[in-house]
Amino acid sequence: MVSSPHEAMHRIFQEYPGLFSRVSEVLGVDIPPPISATALPTDLTETRPLERRVDTLLRIDTEHDGPFVLAVEAQGKKDPSKTTSWPYYVSYLHNKYALPVLLLVVCQDRATAEWAARPVSIGLRQWQTLSLNPLVAGPHNMPVIKDVAEARKDLALATLATITHADNPDVDAILKTLSAALRDTPESIADPIVELTAQGLGNRPAAQQWRNLVAVDLSFYKSPLSEELREEGRAKGLDEGRAEGRAEGRAEGLNEGRAEARAEGLLLMLGVRGITVTDEIRQKITNCDDPQLLRQWLHRATTATTAEEVFATQ
Template identity: 70%
Template sequence: MVSSPHEAMHRIFQEYPELVSQLSGTLGLELPPVVSVEPVTVDLTETEPLERRVDTLLRIGTENDGPFLLVVEAQGKKDPGKTASWPYYVTYLHNKHRLPVLLLVVCQDHGTAAWAARPLTIGLPQWPTVTTRPLVVGPHNLPVITDVAEARKDLPLATLAAITHADNPDVDAILKTMSVALRDTPESVAGPIVEFIAQGLGNRPAAQQWRNLVAVDLSFYTSPLSEEIRDEGRVEGRIETCAEGALLILGIRGIEITDTTRDKVTGCDDPELLRRWMVRAAVVTTSDQIFDDEAPADR
């Protein structure tokens, strides 16, 4: 299954294709400024029953050097199969489109980045016939941005840097910087960035930190993530109200609340089930009876 960090690492180039030029300093390679972008189908399937797809494929137009194809691969871990598939992607696309092909690999850890950066050769050791040299960006060469002014200066690059540094010990400071940098940014600009960072963090502990920052610092945005957070808040509110209500009704009626009852009620996260227990609390004779499906639901 494709993970959300995987999607964020390559889809950000679909949203901000100018990143390919902005990475020139990071990669130590002078890339021409982007003047046009055209999405290209990522399907590399041939007539044989073998399906091949790249993550993102863009036709990049430049002012003086002509167009080229940008292949962006998000790589979450070492994969020996890429030794064969990456050279295939490059040669197939060059043969099909008759354009130069640049393979860019985005990683989130140093080990995978070092592995991905190795030249891939096909041929004899003493005479390689084809050599594929991926360009790799990741935590080894993207900056740790904890200065708000620096983040605002280039938000797409800062976003990619935040995604690739998802496992950095200073990730909380990185995320706080991004949330502050986005405060005065138009929602049309900030919305995709909020979602890309959320995707890029996946299920890491830092993902909850980002959710908290979005809920507080960026509470006025209406992105899918912010709406999800607000929905969760409403559900949590109903859960807390129903749990307190069930225990309050039992207490008012003078019914002893056992530790088992209290632990089960306060530990439940199903608002509908808690609502039923709260209704039963008005008619039962012992606290544990609220869990009994045979107990009356109302008077």
Template identity: 60%
Template sequence: MVSSPHEAMHRIFQEFPELFSRVSKVLGIDFPQPTSITVMPTDLTETKPVERRVDTLLRFETESAGAFLVAVEAQGRKDLAKPGSWAYYCSYLHEKYGLPPLLLVICQDRATAEWAAEPFHFGHDAWTTFSLYPLVVGPHNMPVITDPAEAREDLVLATLSAITHAAHPEVAVILKALSTALRGMPEDLVNPVVEFTAQGLGNRPASHIWSKLVAVDLSFYKSPLSEEIREQGREQGEVQRGARDVLTVLEQRGLEVSAHVRERITSCEDPDELHNWLVRALTATTAEEIFGDA
């Protein structure tokens, strides 16, 4: 399973391109309602020596204002070289398609979002040739959705909100609202929501919360991804039980368990290793002996 938050933050717009209209309302910008949306090729390479590739590219058709392009970029940290690439993307798209380009940057931390939202000026100190004004979405301006009813009203926006608030103190409540809202929804909607949420959380502690919620709240739902998440949860539970069993045997036998030994046992993620320690714990004369260290 791809677990990169970078992928989730922009690919959700490929799966649900209409999400841009909802995001623009969150940002307080009233773009014309699209009559059609096209997911376009992301390769902006002009010559072979230099490859330029935007994360996601969308074309919006409207009745009142014609067509425009939206380049979606997922940004995980400050990168001083990125504004130059963004400026290139917008200039190239304008020249290639002859359409107004917009840049939407998705972030998961406030510092990166605030940096990305700054106007980037290009030119000499004495004169600015042009300026770049990205649209930026992040934890600083996305709604915190903790009500399942509110999440159910717009599951796709709720998914993006959960991804951008992956480090929020109430992320457990946010994810619970999303998993509850998914109950009874069509599988073709549940599947990408489960996938993008899992990807967007990455290796953060919140990913374990989501795994448990998928296993419990969405136990009815079957897909390769949901089964993989459940399997990860089962493996984690097996490890936790194994560590608990080792400690129980040591304590029942009256052996002193130091903080170092306890930490080593509880931090072990190998079920086979924990089983070996459990066997040794039955006959060891000290807690340290279970590790079999020379």
């Protein structure tokens, strides 16, 4: 059964075909940026009853070096059968499209990445007829991005780096960086990144951390993941009364609605940061009808360690 991390590791290249040129630069391979990219059928099945499918397949066009075919494979563990299927993919694609073919393998653990990077040779000991050298992206060579400005420079690369470092001990800091980089980003840009990151984390403990971070930012409220988060919150009783407040806010005006939603996000963020929410603090937050002040408190809460730091007057 295909896992969600598997899907995220290759589907990100469908969403952002230009990402490959940045990944190749990170991996030390000089491949020019694309001027266009076209998704190709991933079915490599022959007329005989043997089905073969590559995860993601793209035709990449470059300005100076011409087009090539990029096959992306997401690899979650070592699989000896790939030593026969990968050379087949490359040979088949070269024959079908009459273009250069590059195989990129994306992994989430170092052992699998090192295994995938081994050359695959076909032939005799004295003479190798065919040699395959996959380009591999994984935790051993993708950047650990914990600087918000760096993440904002290339959100697609930051997302792939986050997915490949899903098991990194500092994954919480990596996720907070990506979440902060997405603040105030248009939903059309943020939503795919939110969903791909959630997929890439799978059922790891860090997945809940990501869900909590997503829940506190208004720009994510229309994404499928945030809708699911709100449903979970209602089921757990975290939303009682506040859901009613949101409905009243819509009736009384957009400004009050924003204040209500930001108050909810602030309460969630305080919980994520491990800051005790007393009855006095809860009342202070829920009674505040100033969206800008609530936003200021919310931003402070992302780094604060005490309630005093959040509500300090300046």
